[in-house]
Amino acid sequence: MASPDKKAFALRIDPALWEEVERLAAQELRSVNAQVEFLLREALARRGRLPAPVGAKKAARK
Known part of the structure; x- marks a missing residue:
């Protein structure tokens, strides 16, 4: 399930x-989503x- 703090969007990308x-x-034991973010x-x-x-x-404001 997606984190509520993260923005979801559609991505069109070359299949290769x-x-x-x-x-x-x-190879790096990540999900594809985590790899794209990385x-x-x-x-x-x-x-x-x-x-x-x-x-x-948020922490900087306190």
Whole structure:
């Protein structure tokens, strides 16, 4: 079941790319969804654009 804190969206992706993501997810013992999220975070971190972790904004306000 999806976490209530996460945004759901449809993704259209090339079948060959999807197969590679599935293969990588299996090798790293992740679900495909978790693998996609991992790859997106990794790409954003390389660009210096990684958002604050969920809950960090709430803690900063207290």
